[in-house]
Amino acid sequence: MRTLFWHHLFWRTLVIIFLILAVIGAILPGMPTTVFLILAAWAASKGWPALDHWLTHHPKYGHLIREWRAHKTIPRKAKVIATFMMSISAILMLFTNAPVLVKIFTDSVMLLVALWMWTRPEPN
Numbered sequence: 001m002r003t004l005f006w007h008h009l010f011w012r013t014l015v016i017i018f019l020i021l022a023v024i025g026a027i028l029p030g031m032p033t034t035v036f037l038i039l040a041a042w043a044a045s046k047g048w049p050a051l052d053h054w055l056t057h058h059p060k061y062g063h064l065i066r067e068w069r070a071h072k073t074i075p076r077k078a079k080v081i082a083t084f085m086m087s088i089s090a091i092l093m094l095f096t097n098a099p100v101l102v103k104i105f106t107d108s109v110m111l112l113v114a115l116w117m118w119t120r121p122e123p124n
Contacts, residue, residue, distance in 0.1 A: 001110060005028050008046055008047045008048070010047065011044070011046040011047025011048060012037075012043075012047055013039050014040075015044045015048055016045035017052060018036045018037070018039040018040035018043060019036070019037075019040045021036040022034075022036035022037045022040060029085045029088050029089050029092075031085075032080050032085075032086075032113075033061075034061065034064050034074070034082070035080055035113075037055065037061050037064070037065060037081075038064070038065055038068050041055040041056060041065045041069075046099045053089055055095075056069075060121075064078065067123050071121065071123065072120060072121065073120060073121045073123040074120045074121075074122065075122060075123055076096050076118060076122050079117055079118060079122075081114075082114070082117060083114050083117070083118075086110040086111075086114055088112065089106075089110065090106075090107045090110050091109075093106055093107055094107075
């Protein structure tokens with residue numbers, strides 16, 4: 001019984017973290033929303049079935065999560081928006097006072113994410 005408590009606590013904590021990051025992503029350029037929603041749904045499927053159901057049936061984002069689960073697809077519109085936002089963020093990062101290594105790291109991560117994202121198939 002105690003193990004079940006820690007199991008649920010672990011997965012629910014991950015869900016909350018991913019949902020917070022998704023909300024931040026909806027507000028800030030450069031932060032993805034859909035990716036964090038997919039991660040939240042994945043974590044919810046492990047330990048929070050009611051929230052998993054809510055996420056997969058959400059009127060705006062549910063179809064993206066279901067498509068990802070069924071076919072590992074990302075719509076072209078989401079790819080274009082994410083790439084545009086990451087590009088803007090990468091450019092803005094160059095003008096910050098962040099250390100050069102931080103700039104290189106963050107821009108490299110965004111580039112790798114964009115490249116990975118564009119290798120995913122698109123729904124029919």
